[in-house]
Amino acid sequence: MMTLITVKKLFISFRHLIHQISKDAMLFFVCISPLLCGLLIRFGIPFVENLLTEHFDKVILLPYYLIFDLFLAVITAAMFSFASAMVILGEIDDGITSYLAITPIGKSGYLVSRLVFPLISSLFMSIVVLIVFSLTRPSVSMIVIISIMASIFGFIMSMIVVSMSTNKVEGLAVMKLSNILTIGIIAPFLVSEKFQIIFFLFPSFWISKFIIENKFFDFVVFIVVSTVWVLLLLKKFIRKIK
Template sequence: MKAIIKSFKVFVVELFKDGMIIMILIAPFLIGSIFKFAIPFLELKLTSFFDKDVILTEYFLLFDLLLLVLTPYFISFAASMSMLDEYDLNLINHLSVTPLGKKGYLISRIILPLIIAYFMSILILIIFSLTTWSLVMLLSVSLLTCLLSLTSTLIVFSYSKNKIEGLALAKLSGVVMIGIFIPFILEKDVQYYFSFLPSFWIGKFTIDMSYYYFILALLLVLVWLFILYKKFISKLSK
C-alpha cells in the first residue's frame, strides 16, 4: 500500500508540472461558475427579451448533468495523458517489476484518480448546481459518470501512440458522452437509436429517476469497460 501511495504522489506531482493539465483540472470549477451565475442571468435576459416565462430553465438539469460528466472526464483525461508519457518512456514496464507491481500501478493511475473524481464531482455539484438533487441521486449519477469517464481513459491510452494522438482521441472519445443530451432534446421514438451509449441511460435516469435506467446504464458501461479493458491490458503488456 505504501508503494501505491508513493506512486500516486509522484503522479500528482508530475501532473502539476504541466500547465495544460493544471488548466484541465481547474476547468470544472470555472465551468461550474459559468453555469451557476451566467446561465440564470442569461435566462433572465432571454425571458425578458422574448416575453416568455421560461427558456433555459427546463435545461437546468442538463447543465447540472453536464457538470457531473465533465468533472471526471477532465480528471480521466489528465490521467491518460500521464500514462501515455510513462508508456513512451517505458516507465510502466520498469514500475511493474518494482514492489509497486502492475496492479499497484493501475490502482495509482486509474482507481485513485477515479475515487477523487467521484468526490470532486459531488462537491462541485453541491456548490454549483442549478437544480435540487437528493443525496441518493447525486451519489448514483456521480458513480455512473465516473465509470463513464473511465471508458475515455481506456480509449485514449489504448488507441494512442503518443500524447499528440491522445489529445485528438480524447476529443473523439468525448462522443460517448453525447448520449446525456438525447433524452432532453429528441422525441422518445428517436431517442432509442442512441441506446447503445451508456450516457443515454444516464440522461434517462437523471430525468426519470427510475432505477431501471440506473441498472441499464451501469450494466452497459460495465460491458464497455470489459471490452476496452482487454485492449488496454494488451497494450500495457507490450
C-alpha cells in the first residue's frame, strides 16, 4: 500500500515533469493546443455549417457534430500524453532512467509519475474542454465517459511513442504515424457496417461505436482491445528502460 510519503514523492516527480514541459516551448504549445482546437471547433464549424446550409439549402455538417466532439476529446488527451512521452524520451536519451532503481520512487514510481498521472490529468482536461467547447452538448455523465475512453486512447498513443522511438525526433515521426489510429472515430459514421470489422483493433472505433449505440458490449470491447495494446506496449517499454 502506498504511504503518504510515497505519494508525495510521486507528486514531486510529476511536478518535475510539468516543469520540463513548461520550459519547452513546443511541448507547452502542444498542451494548450486543445484549447485552440476547441475554439476553432466551437465557433468555426457552426459558422461553416451556416455558410454551407445557405448555399446548398440543406444541413451538411450538423449530422457529424459528434465526430468533432470525439476528435476534440481524443486530441486533448493525446496532446498531453504526447508531451509526457517526449519528456520520457528526453530522459531516456540523457540516461536518467538507468539510475531509477536507486531513487526513492524506483522504476515503478517513475512509470506512475510519467504515465499514470498524465493519464489522469488528460482525463480532467478532456472533461473541461468538452464542457466548454462541445458542439452536441452531451450530458455531464456522457462527457465523463467520453473523456475516460479518450484518455485511455491518449495513453495508448503515448505508449506507442515511447515504445517505438529512441529519441525526440523519432518520437515526432511516430506520433504522426500513430494518428492513423484516430480514423477509427469516423468509421461508424461513414463506413458501412459490413466493412467496419476492418477497424476492430482501433480503440478509437469502439469509442464512437459506444457513444453512438450506447451498448455496454462496445465499451467492454474497447476495454479489452485497449488492454491488449497497453500490455504489449508496456512490456516493450519496460524492456527498453531496463
